[in-house]
Amino acid sequence: MQDNADLGVFAVQLESCALDGWTQLPGSVTASPELLAMDVPERTDRVGQLMARLHARGLVQGWRDELHPISQFFQTETLFEMERACLPYFGLRGYGIHVNGYVRRDGQLFVWVATRSHNKATYAGLFDQMVAGGLPSGVSLIENVAKEAVEEAGVDLADLDNLTSVGSLSYRYETRKGLSAKSLFLYDLELPPSFTPINLDGEVEEFNLVPVSAVLESIACNLRAWKPNSAVVMIEFAVRHGVINPTCEPDYLRLSKYLR
Amino acid sequence: MQDNADLGVFAVQLESCALDGWTQLPGSVTASPELLAMDVPERTDRVGQLMARLHARGLVQGWRDELHPISQFFQTETLFEMERACLPYFGLRGYGIHVNGYVRRDGQLFVWVATRSHNKATYAGLFDQMVAGGLPSGVSLIENVAKEAVEEAGVDLADLDNLTSVGSLSYRYETRKGLSAKSLFLYDLELPPSFTPINLDGEVEEFNLVPVSAVLESIACNLRAWKPNSAVVMIEFAVRHGVINPTCEPDYLRLSKYLR
Incomplete structure (x- = not known):
């Protein structure tokens, strides 16, 4: 993702393998401090803008025009909403x-x-x-x-x-x-x-x-x-x-x- | 277990931690080649003798006088039978x-x-x-x-x-x-x-x-x-x-x- 910086949505962290032999996932996506400081509608809007750009470039397919609440567990506090078609791209x-x-x-x-x-x-x-x-x-x-x-x-x-x-x-x-x-x-x-x-x-x-x-x-x-x-x-x-x-x-x- | 050698039932192997940082279980019990060469009734008998000695010494408690088939998975080939009270001592x-x-x-x-x-x-x-x-x-x-x-x-x-x-x-x-x-x-x-x-x-x-x-x-x-x-x-x-x-x-x- 190269859209992060200007939209302030996600920061991509690539973690190297740990030295103790445990293999970590090669990368992870975390929310930027700017995104975390927003309220839910703002976050939803900001994430939506990024998703729309990914979609326009053909990087996200099968758009359904259906927002899905993102939370840590089922029906706990909604962190933001995201187009349903985008979920697998982030493993959500x-x-x-x-x-x-x-x-x-x-x-x-x-x-x-x-x-x-x-x-x-x-x-x-x-x-x-x-x-x-x-x-x-x-x-x-x-x-x-x-x-x-x-x-x-x-x-x-x-x-x-x-x-x-x-x-x-x-x-x-x-x-x-x-x-x-x-x-x-x-x-x-x-x-x-x-x-x-x-x-x-x-x-x-x-x-x-x-x-x-x-x-x-x-x-x-x-x-x-x-x-x-x-x-x-x-x-x-x-x-x-x-x-x-x-x-x-x-x-x-x-x-x-x-x-x- | 110090009864292994004379009964030829189990061999205890203590494995050290592997160098790559993966922790292995500190010990395991495997059947001796002598036990593996026997048929099921012989194995059951030999294991039973050892269990009876452990029981007599108070190392196995809650004896029920009930044999339990030991196999790799449920109702697959019986390897031997063992007194039910002994199962937890071996994690069976x-x-x-x-x-x-x-x-x-x-x-x-x-x-x-x-x-x-x-x-x-x-x-x-x-x-x-x-x-x-x-x-x-x-x-x-x-x-x-x-x-x-x-x-x-x-x-x-x-x-x-x-x-x-x-x-x-x-x-x-x-x-x-x-x-x-x-x-x-x-x-x-x-x-x-x-x-x-x-x-x-x-x-x-x-x-x-x-x-x-x-x-x-x-x-x-x-x-x-x-x-x-x-x-x-x-x-x-x-x-x-x-x-x-x-x-x-x-x-x-x-x-x-x-x-x-």
Whole structure:
């Protein structure tokens, strides 16, 4: 980054390897004293100017026009807001919600699998949870779940009484853009057998009600047909509901351990 | 250990700190070539002789007369069997099952909390799951759950149809004896409101049906009344069933992450 000095946004520090043999990360980005002295709207504005310049030069891609609060931990004090597309370039954590829409029928579990629209910017045409989405700034988790459930799947508000918060899933992975760090808040939504999801916002191509065992077979044999994190959410669902269990899965302890 | 040479069981290696600044564990125990050349019953016998000598000298305490299979991972090839009380002295992992017996009533969740018998060798008089126990050698998880559920809580075999494998919990902690490493296999058992557990093996003083919210309050205010790992299993249950959720728990992501 060569834009630091004039915008006073970030200072880049390159640290050499320590002498005691511990390898440190080769570089880090810290906020400049000038940025720290500002209030949140000013910081957001200043960071936004830098991001816009990086974007104009093609150094930041996939702009979504969606501000994301940056804080040390989830929903602790907001330090500033930043365009969501920029997060991986700085390894900053993003948050999202995934809802497993499921049906019990004759003692067997079925889940609603969404096929993402072919027009989506990311993972177009791939399998996904019935409802999923990033968490925008200033929206609570439950508001976000309710909004997405209605828009994406036409869920009736009364059916949301069965919504249960069931845990979380955090991961980081390297992308072309940098380090993508995500935490997903997971929800189960048991639906009446009579329910059929209807997509209202054009983000879903179709929905299919599939036995969990068939979903796992699809993940095992055809993983590329799945949005990667949605496949992991499905596996977590199968562990939590006993479809993957220590009797059928030799590597159960390790599998279960890493699903959080 | 000075018994190695004559029994040919273990060789103790003390490794010095490496020069590159990485600290290694100060010591390790490896099997002697003589032990490795034996078959499983011979190895078990030879290790057993050494353990009996350590026990006779008071160096191993809490003998249970229960053999535990030692393998690299859960239920992979048994290398030898060892008295369960000896595991922490060598940091070897033990396995167990914990069953959350719960009841849904008017949309609220209640769990059956056991008070451990005052005569138990460990954690006497403390709160525990309705059913819990170590996994003995040669018994499958489901056999163990069924056996303990009948003996400890008088569960009807028909009610076991509602048993669900829901995940695992692995941890290690330092004890006076050494390093205790445990993996618990977790199960939920939804029970009819008419069910009342009856203890048949003298290991439980009494059972109480308690709202999950009150259980959490007890853990928060009176943690010493709980068997430690059973309190963690209760917290995991509350996360999985949405009683602890991201709206009520500011540190939800970290809490959820470490519960596996």
